[in-house]
Amino acid sequence: MSVIYHPHDDKAKAISYQSFYLGGDLYVAPVLDPSHMSVEVYFPGKRNETYTxxxxxIKYHGGRMARVHAPYGKPAVFIVGDPAHSxxxxxxxxxxxxxxTVIQV
Incomplete structure (x- = not known):
């Protein structure tokens, strides 16, 4: 799905199975193993694009990778930019x- 919003970002194309957009305002990088407490996330786009x-x-910028804390029950979900609607x-x-809330596995 990153390819739809960032068609010229080759890295986004290569890892399109690791993260996805929910509409244009939310970006998700799921943790597929409940024993992992973090996930490596690539934020597609240009450096001036933000993911909160x-x-x-914490704000992250496009075109970069980061390890993001994502314990069970708190997935790596980001608000893209500054949505203008409610x-x-x-x-x-x-x-x-x-x-x-803390969820024990």
């Missing part, structure tokens, strides 16, 4: 309410 980790608020408000309220 919903759980920590469609994510309910999601953001959910994240704020659940951020302190």
């Amino acid at each position: 980790h919903v759980w920590s608020g 469609d994510l408000n309910d999601f953001i309220k959910f994240v704020e309410a659940e951020n302190g």
Whole structure:
């Protein structure tokens, strides 16, 4: 899915199975093994594009890789840029309410 939003990003094409967009405002890099507490994430696009980790608020920039903390129950989900509409408000309220929850596996 990264290829749709970043058709000229060769790295995004090569790892399209590792992450995906949910619409244009959310970017997800799933952890497929519950024993892993982090995931290596490639953020497609240009350096001026930002991806804000919903759980920590840390901003990442396009064209870079980063290891992101993603314990069970808190997947590596990012808000892309600065959405101009309120469609994510309910999601953001959910994240704020659940951020302190710890799930044991």
